[in-house]
Amino acid sequence: MDHAASYVHGASATPLLGETVGALLDRMAGVWPDRPALVVRQQGIRWTYRQFLAEVERVASGLLALGLEPGDRVGIWAPNCAEWVVAQFAAPKAGLILVNINPAYRSHELSYSLNKVGCRALILPRAFKASHYLKLLSGLAPELAHAASGELSAAALPDLRHVILLDDDVESGTHRWSDLAGDAAAMKRLREIEATLSFDDPVNIQFTSGTTGAPKGATLTHHNIVNNGYFIGEAMRLTEQDRLCIPVPFYHCFGMVLGNLVCVTHGACMVIPGEGFDALATLETVAEERCTGLHGVPTMFIAELEHPRFHEFDLSSLRTGIMAGSPCPIEVMRRVVRDMHMAEVTIAYGMTETSPVSFQTVPDDPLDRRVATVGRIHPHVEVKLVDEAGHVVPRGTHGELLTRGYSVMRGYWGDEESTAVAIDAARWMHTGDLAVLDDEGYCTIVGRLKDMIIRGGENISPREIEEFLYGHPDVQDVQVFGVPDEKFGEQVCAWIRLRDGATTTVAAIQDYCRHNLAYFKVPHYVRFVDAFPMTVTGKVQKYLMRESMVAELGQTSPDVHANASTL
Structure with a gap:
């Protein structure tokens, strides 16, 4: 029999959200002011949505008080912490663009990233694990050690003007995070800026490695990430009663969108077990905080399941979560469902350039579908599979996965050539992934056209x-x-x-x-x-x-x- 074409469209009666990141937070803090918003175990922080909003507005006005203007890029080079989550919401509230910088980056990668997108400010801790961030930055910008607190001028980092240190100690040439606070004039300016923002404005730059060499800055809008976070949460059946444990890194879309934004779009609680992944800390946090959801890449779940103290922890509160990031061993998936009580765990597929999720399983999908496929198309997203000539292939046939819709990035920052290669004239994003669609619309990823290593x-x-x-x-x-x-x-x-x-x-x-x-x-x-x-x-x-x-x-x-x- 003839198979239908490999084209799917996520038709949905649920409309897209037409709001900015800041407006989303305002709305959720209005609806759930006293519900828990953020728990950060290593910092002893427990904030309600009202408290979280107040902290976000303090920092947003403080960034404006430094002289930053809407559209300026603010880098954050830090492990998971409360300040990272605050910056994720404070920057877009002030019309600024947050630039995610991998905490593992060294000086070569840092200078490339900061200069590629012209960062005006950088938020960082003094050090984390073996990375002495301030020393690495000072190596690039020796002027930092001689600068008075205020504007920096560094030859190697010509756009960088402000360094914001997460530590309490004063350091020459830096601002302290705890001192960020706008006066009445800065708060008034914040309100004025918020009134001018569009949900199509760029809000976030995430660096993604392609096969052409240097990382490219995928530029995402309010509309991209607010809606993707919302529909990911819908697939997880998240509510304001949920508490999601997020051990995956925030600099990556897994932590930032599938974690933090998923929670805020549903009034749920973000629970952060540590600065970096630690299996024992994650298990302790899930048990102590009675988390209902847990995210992770397969290696994280394997480390938790194989931890010698695994059976000491009561994980019966768990229900859902997402396993993503690399291929999931089927037996690991079965153990997560059985031994971690995550009967509704889902699998997601996507890429940074698409905000990121395009396909996701749902709890109603049979387990074999949840371990053998990446589920079905997300709401309001289109996908087609094409051959080398660009023709749509029949169902059951391999083809390159192309996706289109609200989730496709604005483009690569300052790189029109790479953007044109990735996004064609009809706004289809060429993923470089090879996939198969079956007659029920389930998608299986079978390989990569790209040479990327995961x-x-x-x-x-x-x-x-x-x-x-x-x-x-x-x-x-x-x-x-x-x-x-x-x-x-x-x-x-x-x-x-x-x-x-x-x-x-x-x-x-x-x-x-x-x-x-x-x-x-x-x-x-x-x-x-x-x-x-x-x-x-x-x-x-x-x-x-x-x-x-x-x-x-x-x-x-x-x-x-x-x-x-x-x-």
């Missing part, structure tokens, strides 16, 4: 690492690709051709990367080779390198995984 939920550009390694004096040529890994989904592997006479080691290459790149980009495997497998036309065949590594490591390519979001 390690533990982190999207990694092979080209970015290759270009960095080309700067090593002993490296003549390099190819970077992903190999299957049971714990992280994939690990980074680099095949390197050394210059004549060079005698460097695997450890030296890894150490070179470790000092300049985020830890998750450091090649786990390094092999020195004389040549790369090539086609007759000279094109490198990375798939043959991957197959060779799989054979060397005695692995089989993972084929027993459920689908998950690439987010």
Whole structure:
């Protein structure tokens, strides 16, 4: 029989929300002023929606009092904390654009990010774990140490004017977060700005790695993320009674949209178990706070399930949550449902450029659908699968997934060329993912046209690492690709051709990367080779390198995984 075309449209009687992030928070604080909004375990914070709104407005007016103007970019380079959540809502309330900077970034990546989007202000703690943020920043901007508190002028970071430190200690050239507060004039200015904002204004820039090298700044609007958060929460059947444990990072759309915005759009409580992921802290938090939902990438759920103290914790309050970020092992999904009481756990698929979710399972879907597919199309979103000629393929046939609708980003900041490649003239976002739609509309992700590596939920550009390694004096040529890994989904592997006479080691290459790149980009495997497998036309065949590594490591390519979001 003839199959229908691989096109789906999320027709819905539920209208899109036509409000800004600030208006959303105002509305929810008006409806649920005394309900819990934010619990941050490591900081001892418990705020109601009324208290949370007051803190957001304090910081929003304080940012304006520094002289920032609507449209200015404000970077946040920090682990999960109450201040991150406040900044997420304060910046858009003041008409500013929040720029998410990965806490694992080192100086090279930080300077690129700040300069790419022209950040006027940067929020950061003094240090977190092994990252001494202020020292790294001072290394880029030595002027910081000699500046009086106020406007900064740094040659390496020409747009940066204000550094806002989350610590209480005063530091030369910085402002203290706790001192941010606008006077009556700044609060009046805040109200005036809010009245002029449009829900189509850009509100957030998230860096995403493609295969072309340097990260690109996906620019999202109020409309993008407010509505995506709302409909994700609807699929989870969230209400104001829910308490969602969010151990996933806020700099990523998983924490920021699928976590924080999902809660605020439903009057639910955001529960933050720690600055970074810790299995024990997460289990303790779920039990102590009687959380009804829990998010995580598969490796997080595995760490929780396998923790030696797992059975000490009463997790019976759990009902829902999202597993996403990388392929989900089917057995892990079954254990989450059975042992963590998450009978309504959902799987989501999307990408940063689409705010991010396009497909999601719902509690009514049979378990086999929830582990073998990424569910069905989200409300108000369109998807089609096309062949290499751009023609829509029949159901049951592989094709590239293209998506269109309210969720598609404005574009890549300051990069019209990359935007035009990603979003065609009809506003279809080309995801680079290969998928299949069945006759009931369930979607299965079967591969990637792109070369991207997904390690533990982190999207990694092979080209970015290759270009960095080309700067090593002993490296003549390099190819970077992903190999299957049971714990992280994939690990980074680099095949390197050394210059004549060079005698460097695997450890030296890894150490070179470790000092300049985020830890998750450091090649786990390094092999020195004389040549790369090539086609007759000279094109490198990375798939043959991957197959060779799989054979060397005695692995089989993972084929027993459920689908998950690439987010």
